[in-house]
Each structure stands twice: as structure tokens, then as C-alpha cells.
Amino acid sequence: xxxxxxxxxxxxxxxxxxxxLIIFAMVFAMPGNPILRMFGDRTPTxxxxxxxxxxxxxxxxxxxxxxxxxxxxxxGNLGETFSGQSVxxxxxxxxxxxxxxxxxxxLIQLIVGVLAGLISGLRKGGLFDHVTLxxxxxxxxxxxxxxxxxxQWFLGIQLGIFRPTVGQGAPWQDLxxxxxxxxxxxxxxxxxxxxGSVIETNNQDFVRMAYGKGLRRGRVIPVxxxxxxxxxxxxxxxxxxxxxxxxxxxxxxxxxxxxVGNELFKAINRHDTPEIVSIVTIxxxxxxxVNLFIDLLYGWLDPRIRYVK
Amino acid sequence: xxSKNPVRRAPHFVAEVDEGGLGAVDAVRxxxxxxxxxxxxxxxxxxxxxxxxxxxxxxxIVFVALFPTVFTQAPPNDQCFLSNxxxxxxxxxxxxxxxxxxxxxxxxxxxxxxSLTVGVIVTVMVAIMGIVLGAFAGYFGGWLDSFxxxxxxxxFAIPYxxxxxxxxxxxxxxxxxxxxxxxxxxxxxxxxxxxxxxEVLRVKQLDFVMASEALGLSRVRTMFTHVLPNSIxxxxxxxxxxxxxxxxxxxxxxxxxVGLPNNIYMSWGNDIAAAQTSLRIAPQTLIYPSIALSVTVxxxxxxxxxxxxxxxxxARAQR
Numbered sequence: 001x002x003x004x005x006x007x008x009x010x011x012x013x014x015x016x017x018x019x020x021l022i023i024f025a026m027v028f029a030m031p032g033n034p035i036l037r038m039f040g041d042r043t044p045t046x047x048x049x050x051x052x053x054x055x056x057x058x059x060x061x062x063x064x065x066x067x068x069x070x071x072x073x074x075x076g077n078l079g080e081t082f083s084g085q086s087v088x089x090x091x092x093x094x095x096x097x098x099x100x101x102x103x104x105x106x107l108i109q110l111i112v113g114v115l116a117g118l119i120s121g122l123r124k125g126g127l128f129d130h131v132t133l134x135x136x137x138x139x140x141x142x143x144x145x146x147x148x149x150x151x152q153w154f155l156g157i158q159l160g161i162f163r164p165t166v167g168q169g170a171p172w173q174d175l176x177x178x179x180x181x182x183x184x185x186x187x188x189x190x191x192x193x194x195x196g197s198v199i200e201t202n203n204q205d206f207v208r209m210a211y212g213k214g215l216r217r218g219r220v221i222p223v224x225x226x227x228x229x230x231x232x233x234x235x236x237x238x239x240x241x242x243x244x245x246x247x248x249x250x251x252x253x254x255x256x257x258x259x260v261g262n263e264l265f266k267a268i269n270r271h272d273t274p275e276i277v278s279i280v281t282i283x284x285x286x287x288x289x290v291n292l293f294i295d296l297l298y299g300w301l302d303p304r305i306r307y308v309k
Numbered sequence: 310x311x312s313k314n315p316v317r318r319a320p321h322f323v324a325e326v327d328e329g330g331l332g333a334v335d336a337v338r339x340x341x342x343x344x345x346x347x348x349x350x351x352x353x354x355x356x357x358x359x360x361x362x363x364x365x366x367x368x369x370i371v372f373v374a375l376f377p378t379v380f381t382q383a384p385p386n387d388q389c390f391l392s393n394x395x396x397x398x399x400x401x402x403x404x405x406x407x408x409x410x411x412x413x414x415x416x417x418x419x420x421x422x423x424s425l426t427v428g429v430i431v432t433v434m435v436a437i438m439g440i441v442l443g444a445f446a447g448y449f450g451g452w453l454d455s456f457x458x459x460x461x462x463x464x465f466a467i468p469y470x471x472x473x474x475x476x477x478x479x480x481x482x483x484x485x486x487x488x489x490x491x492x493x494x495x496x497x498x499x500x501x502x503x504x505x506x507x508e509v510l511r512v513k514q515l516d517f518v519m520a521s522e523a524l525g526l527s528r529v530r531t532m533f534t535h536v537l538p539n540s541i542x543x544x545x546x547x548x549x550x551x552x553x554x555x556x557x558x559x560x561x562x563x564x565x566x567v568g569l570p571n572n573i574y575m576s577w578g579n580d581i582a583a584a585q586t587s588l589r590i591a592p593q594t595l596i597y598p599s600i601a602l603s604v605t606v607x608x609x610x611x612x613x614x615x616x617x618x619x620x621x622x623x624a625r626a627q628r
Contacts, residue, residue: 011462018463026475137614141607143557145564145581146599153592242468250561254585268474269566276478280471288466 004299004306012292019284020073024066027277073281081267081275090263090275091282098248098259100172104179105244106237113187114233117194118226124199132195136188144247148181148254165256178255185247186240193236197229204228231302238294245283346542350619360615366608374422383415407580407594408587417601420575423486424556424605430490431497431555436548438494439501440537446502447509447540448532458506461499469496470558477567484570493558501547508540515539542620549613553606560602577602 044052060068072079078087120129142150155177156164162177201207202225210220251257253265260279267275299306354360373380398405404413446457476492477484512518513536521531562568563578571579577598584595 014459015462015466019466022463022467023475026479137611138607141553141610142603143560143606145561146603149588149595149599153588157589245468246470250564265565268478271478271481273478277475280475283471284467287468291466
């Protein structure tokens with residue numbers, strides 16, 4: 001396990017530097033002088049230009065600038081938006097809401113997805129199985145913003161079960177509808193993975209053995225089948241998280257959830273490039289770290305993984 | 310040694326072999342029913358309704374994209390009268406009008422080619438990048454493999470829509486079909502490369518590859534003529550589903566406001582975003598483009614699923 005962790009951490013290093021470098025390069029390869037843009041219509045004097053270039057390290061070579069920027073990010077200084085707000089402050093304000101939304105979504109996803117996958121896996125080829133497969137196909141196909149609007153229009157406006165937009169302070173009950181939409185995004189994969197893995201486990205000798213020694217279904221299914229089927233579902237959470245970041249941007253935008261995604265959504269609409277880049281950088285870093293964590297978790301859950309290669 | 314010495318044969322007292330069973334084996338004409346991966350897949354696809362439904366829908370969508378004027382005479386972007394804003398259906402305008410008073414149906418029909426073009430460009434681009442990089446990494450192995458796969462890891466670590474958001478906000482004034490396709494495709498090749506690489510790793514162990522090299526073909530030639538054609542099947546599946554993902558990505562980017570410019574391109578994503586404000590009063594402006602988008606994506610995903618099942622001999626055997 002120790003060497004597995006070391007190897008995985010070492011693999012993570014180039015990914016971390018590489019991904020941040022790519023984002024940095026994309027932004028700074030853009031045409032036009034950012035200092036000139038700061039001045040808008042007015043033309044700065046040469047002295048002002050030089051002073052500002054020195055202040056923002058624009059006269060340094062590319063790699064130096066990259067490491068200065070990375071240093072800033074790692075020290076928790078994420079820069080400012082066009083309007084002069086600190087990105088730190090924005091993230092600090094919005095992050096807890098997004099975290100609550102994501103937790104709720106993962107919870108819904110696991111409860112509904114695993115349950116549906118379990119039932120259709122145990123009754124492979126039955127009516128429930130066919131219906132579930134069809135529903136997952138539709139869930140994969142419908143883009144998240146369409147799903148969000150349909151939910152908002154149908155459940156929020158037509159039926160009035162939920163409030164169509166999230167109110168002040170984002171109370172839990174308002175977050176349920178956006179969380180359902182966010183959960184639905186990945187639900188299909190959770191269901192299918194659980195189903196496939198339940199079918200596989202169901203055919204294993206130890207399950208037959210468990211039934212053979214007289215255990216009830218009520219014990220075999222949760223303890224022997226489900227527990228052993230959850231490993232692929234756990235690893236899927238990494239990919240899940242990537243989809244959820246994008247999904248949260250759209251869902252929070254539609255339902256007006258005051259979270260990070262909504263902030264990114266608004267920044268995009270304001271064409272606030274520095275803010276977009278800061279938020280995307282943070283999201284990518286979080287994504288890389290979450291991936292790392294889930295890989296370690298996977299190694300811990302499934303010893304076979306540690307010895308591959 | 311022993312083969313040189315003539316073996317003394319025992320007198321023949323074994324009963325005549327009944328060759329009836331063997332004769333039945335001989336009677337099967339091997340040449341009659343050719344069997345290879347593609348033929349088997351086609352035989353499998355032929356009998357499945359999902360294949361025909363998705364193929365029909367896709368052909369129809371392609372037809373709409375190529376000849377939009379067959380379906381609607383109304384111009385999608387001019388002759389929009391604000392007096393029609395969010396109006397209901399009228400003769401010649403079956404789905405009503407958008408907030409700007411444009412014909413909803415015409416905009417959907419003309420938006421088809423945008424979605425499809427972006428999808429095709431992204432898919433071709435991703436397939437080429439993924440195939441070339443994955444094949445070289447898998448077939449040549451060694452440091453090239455490690456290098457290419459680490460690069461792939463890096464690109465894989467950035468969710469491609471987020472990357473596309475950054476790229477598109479850089480190109481605020483030069484947004485067109487090519488830029489958005491590049492923005493989507495540039496970060497989605499690692500999945501294809503990984504899949505092709507693992508398939509190449511499997512195929513290159515097979516005897517015909519060794520035979521090809523033994524016959525004196527260069528390694529690059531062997532790769533292109535023998536290894537690649539035999540490991541391309543999973544890429545086709547990934548590409549079909551990828552086309553659906555690219556269409557979704559374009560619509561999502563347009564929806565977020567970093568997609569194609571609204572006044573030049575008809576894009577379903579743009580229309581859905583624009584309809585957001587009228588959700589309560591005119592849901593038709595939102596629902597119909599959403600249906601068009603979802604059905605298109607669904608068709609490609611369904612096709613990808615049946616093709617995957619058909620190309621996977623293991624899945625075929627289980628059914």
C-alpha cells in the first residue's frame with residue numbers, strides 16, 4: 001500500500017503541473033496586451049506601461065510568470081475580477097453552498113442509483129431491468145440544461161412541488177430540485193455500473209455458498225452482493241465529479257443557486273476573463289486532488305489494484 | 310532419431326472408422342458463410358430494432374441538415390417581427406415564435422446543420438488525434454508510450470467543457486464553427502487514445518503481426534496495414550458516442566454564453582438559452598429546440614450502444 005501511494009502521488013505531480021501550465025498557457029497565448037485593456041479607451045504613457053508590466057511581471061519570461069502565478073495560487077491568492085472583487089472572497093462565500101448541493105446530489109445518486117441498479121441486476125432481463133435501461137439511455141442523452149429546464153418548468157412551475165428558483169441563503173429544501181437534476185446527470189452511469197457489477201457478483205461462488213449455508217436473501221443481498229459490487233461505483237465517483245463540476249455550472253445558473261458554478265456562469269456572461277480563469281484553475285486543481293484521493297481509496301478498497309503493473 | 314527408424318506396424322485389426330460424423334464436418338462449406346468481426350456485427354445489427362430506429366433518425370437529421378429549405382420556407386433569422394414575440398402557432402409557422410418574433414420551427418431546422426457540423430468536425434479531429442497518438446504509444450511502447458500517455462493524463466485531468474469555456478472566452482471575437490470544434494476536441498482525445506492503445510497492446514501480440522514483420526514489412530507499415538485495422542473497432546463505438554457528446558458540448562457552451570455568435574449561427578443551445586427568460590409565458594420556445602437536441606443526441610447514443618454490443622463478441626455470446 002505504501003508504494004502504491006508513493007507511485008500514485010508521483011504520477012499526480014506531472015498532472016498537476018501540466019494541467020495548470022496548460023490553462024496558464026491558453027490564457028497568456030491570447031492576442032492583445034492585457035495592460036492596454038485595463039486602460040480601455042485611454043492610452044497610457046510608456047512609464048505607466050513599464051511600471052504596470054513590472055508590477056504584474058509581464059516583462060518576465062513565460063515560465064517565470066507561470067511559477068509566480070502558481071505560487072500565488074498555492075498561497076491562496078487567486079487574483080481579482082475585472083470589477084476588483086477578490087476571487088478568494090467570492091469562492092469563500094459560494095463554496096459552502098456548492099458543497100451542500102454536491103453532497104445532496106451524491107446522496108440522491110447513490111440511494112436511487114444503487115437501488116435501481118441492484119434491483120435490475122438481481123432481476124436481469126425482467127420488466128424493471130428493461131425499463132431502467134431505457135430510462136438510463138434517455139438520462140444519458142438529455143443535456144443537463146434541458147433536464148434542468150424541464151424539471152424547473154414541470155416540477156417547479158406546473159406542479160408547484162418545489163420552488164423553481166433557490167431563495168435567499170439557499171435553504172436545504174430549495175436545494176432538493178437542483179440536486180435531483182445534478183444527480184440525474186450521473187445516475188445512468190451509477191445504475192449501469194451497479195447493475196453490471198451485481199450481475200457479476202451474483203454469479204460468484206461465494207454468493208452461492210452463502211445461499212447454500214442457509215442465509216436469507218435479506219442478508220446475502222446487502223452483505224455479500226452489494227458490498228462487493230460497490231467498488232466500481234466508488235471509482236466512478238472520480239469521473240462523476242468531473243461531470244458534476246460542469247453540471248453544477250449549468251444547474252446553479254438555471255436555478256440561481258448562489259454557488260461556485262453560478263459565479264462561473266455569471267463571470268462567463270460578463271466576459272470576466274480573469275475570474276473565469278481563476279475559478280476554472282481552482283476547479284481543475286480540486287478535480288485533480290479528488291481524482292488522486294479516489295484512486296487511493298480504490299487501492300485501499302481493492303488490494304488487487306495496488307499490484308497492477 | 311526414432312523417426313528415422315521404420316516403425317513396425319501392427320496388423321490392422323481396428324474396425325473401420327465411421328466417417329459419417331466427420332463427413333458432416335467436411336460437408337460444411339467453409340467458404341459459404343464468411344465470418345469476421347464486421348460481418349458478424351452486421352448480422353447482429355440487422356436484427357435489432359434499436360439499430361434501425363437510430364439509423365433512420367440519424368439519416369433524417371442528416372437530410373434536414375443538408376436540405377433545410379425542404380422543410381421550411383420561413384427564414385430563421387430575418388423577417389422576425391416583434392409583434393409575433395412569443396406568439397403561438399400560425400399557418401406556416403407550426404411551432405410558434407421566439408421572444409424576438411422569429412419562427413421557432415425554422416430556427417430548429419436551420420440549427421441542425423450547426424450541431425451536426427460541430428459534432429462531425431470534433432469527432433473526426435478526436436478520432437485522428439486519438440488514433441495516431443494511441444497507435445504510436447501502444448505499438449512502439451517504451452519512452453514514447455510513457456511520454457504520450459502522461460500527456461494524455463494531463464489533458465484528461467481537465468474537464469473538457471471547462472477547458473472549452475476558457476478557450477472560447479479567449480476567442481471572444483473570432484468564434485466560429487472551427488474554433489468551437491477545436492475548443493471541444495482539443496481536450497477530449499485522451500479517452501480515444503487510451504482505448505486504442507490498450508487494443509493495440511492486445512493485437513500486437515497476435516501471430517499475424519509477427520508474420521508481417523518476419524516478411525520484412527517495416528514497423529510503421531505493419532502498424533497501419535495490420536495492427537490498426539484490427540484494433541479500430543472500439544474507436545468506432547467511442548466516436549459514435551463522442552459525436553453525441555460533442556453535440557451536447559456545443560449546445561452547453563452556447564447555452565453558457567461562450568458558444569457560437571447568436572446572430573450568425575442558428576444553434577439549439579443559443580435558442581434554449583434565449584428562451585430561458587420566457588419559460589413561464591412561452592414554454593414552446595424552450596421545449597421544441599430541447600426536443601430536437603435530445604432526440605439527436607439520443608439517436609447517436611443508441612447507435613453507439615448497439616454497435617458496441619454488436620462488435621463485442623463476448624456480449625454477443627451472452628445474449
